[in-house]
Amino acid sequence: MLRRTALAGALLVGVSIWQAPSAGAGYGPPLKDITHRYVGSAVTPAHLAERDYRAVLTREFDSVTPENEMKWGTLEATRGQYDWSGADELVRYAKKTRKTIRGHTLVWHSQLPSWVNDLSADELRTVLRQHITTVVSRFRGKVRAWDVVNEAFNEDGTRRNTVFQQKLGDGYIADAFRWARQADPSAKLYINDYNIEGVNPKSTATYDLVRSLRQQGVPIDGVGIQAHLSIQYGFPAGYRDNLRRFGALRMDIAITEADVRMPLPADSAKLATQAQYFKQLWDGCHATWRCVEFTTWGFTDRHSWVPDVFPGEGDACLFDANMRPKPAYRAINS
Numbered sequence: 302m303l304r305r306t307a308l309a310g311a312l313l314v315g316v317s318i319w320q321a322p323s324a325g326a327g328y329g330p331p332l333k334d335i336t337h338r339y340v341g342s343a344v345t346p347a348h349l350a351e352r353d354y355r356a357v358l359t360r361e362f363d364s365v366t367p368e369n370e371m372k373w374g375t376l377e378a379t380r381g382q383y384d385w386s387g388a389d390e391l392v393r394y395a396k397k398t399r400k401t402i403r404g405h406t407l408v409w410h411s412q413l414p415s416w417v418n419d420l421s422a423d424e425l426r427t428v429l430r431q432h433i434t435t436v437v438s439r440f441r442g443k444v445r446a447w448d449v450v451n452e453a454f455n456e457d458g459t460r461r462n463t464v465f466q467q468k469l470g471d472g473y474i475a476d477a478f479r480w481a482r483q484a485d486p487s488a489k490l491y492i493n494d495y496n497i498e499g500v501n502p503k504s505t506a507t508y509d510l511v512r513s514l515r516q517q518g519v520p521i522d523g524v525g526i527q528a529h530l531s532i533q534y535g536f537p538a539g540y541r542d543n544l545r546r547f548g549a550l551r552m553d554i555a556i557t558e559a560d561v562r563m564p565l566p567a568d569s570a571k572l573a574t575q576a577q578y579f580k581q582l583w584d585g586c587h588a589t590w591r592c593v594e595f596t597t598w599g600f601t602d603r604h605s606w607v608p609d610v611f612p613g614e615g616d617a618c619l620f621d622a623n624m625r626p627k628p629a630y631r632a633i634n635s
């Protein structure tokens with residue numbers, strides 16, 4: 302009896318050390334523990350070597366999205382030669398720390414290997430099917446949800462003129478979902494886009510497409526709303542109404558890439574506005590049971606795509622470059 306108690310005590314100590322490796326000033330309970338939604342972040346596996354990066358990720362989140370490592374351009378830059386190293390590293394981390402994985406992304410016009418652009422329509426169709434089948438099968442049972450089709454629309458709601466659209470026509474989206482379902486029947490399949498947070502021509506086009514795919518029996522389970530926001534442009538109008546209408550189609554909803562950038566340098570007023578936006582995103586997701594996931598596009602200002610693409614802007618994440626929680630984290634976690 303004594304031995305069992307001692308053993309249980311040792312296990313408890315072990316568990317609590319593992320769960321809260323770096324909680325310090327400003328941290329609340331881990332985000333993953335304050336909600337029934339999946340709470341995720343985009344992750345670059347190479348950064349897992351940074352102790353504090355890994356510790357905060359492990360503590361706060363229960364889902365990870367590879368930031369670039371499952372994109373076609375990374376996996377198969379040269380035709381027929383696959384490089385799974387980055388993706389596999391993330392899968393290993395996720396297994397060890399019991400995180401779920403959001404796969405990102407199968408069909409996207411960007412970060413596409415150049416050889417894909419040179420194929421005839423027939424070849425492209427064969428190669429796209431092969432690509433989806435190969436990638437989804439390899440991570441079968443390991444990826445909880447896939448962003449199957451990414452960023453297929455223009456702002457005005459017309460189809461983006463990608464190589465897939467040009468050569469395969471409107472039907473490529475339905476085909477992509479069918480092929481993905483065949484390769485892993487248990488993964489949730491999403492269409493994903495930016496600027497579809499509020500009610501606008503692009504989100505309405507996405508809504509119309511999803512409704513029609515559903516009517517045709519195409520296996521689509523969810524809509525991914527990226528939520529790359531900026532404090533300069535106001536909070537998207539009709540966010541909650543938009544979530545509600547997708548929910549009414551019996552679609553799951555995931556916030557897939559949330560961040561809120563600002564013109565640098567940051568100050569307390571900007572950080573307060575950022576906090577308000579994050580809180581509105583979070584609360585809106587929690588206002589409908591159909592919103593099953595809240596994922597941010599990175600979690601620390603140390604590593605973010607924003608300054609590369611929007612020079613002079615940044616600080617878009619929940620934690621600063623030194624892993625200190627920002628007002629936005631506290632707004633969510635209160």
Ligand code: 9MR
Nearest residue numbers: 368369405411412451495527558606610
């Ligand atoms: O964060 C990603 C960055 O490292 C890449 O260079 C970039 C390439 O286009 O893609 C970024 O992630 C994008 C995501 O895959 C899709 N939605 C927009 C994201 C930010 O650009």
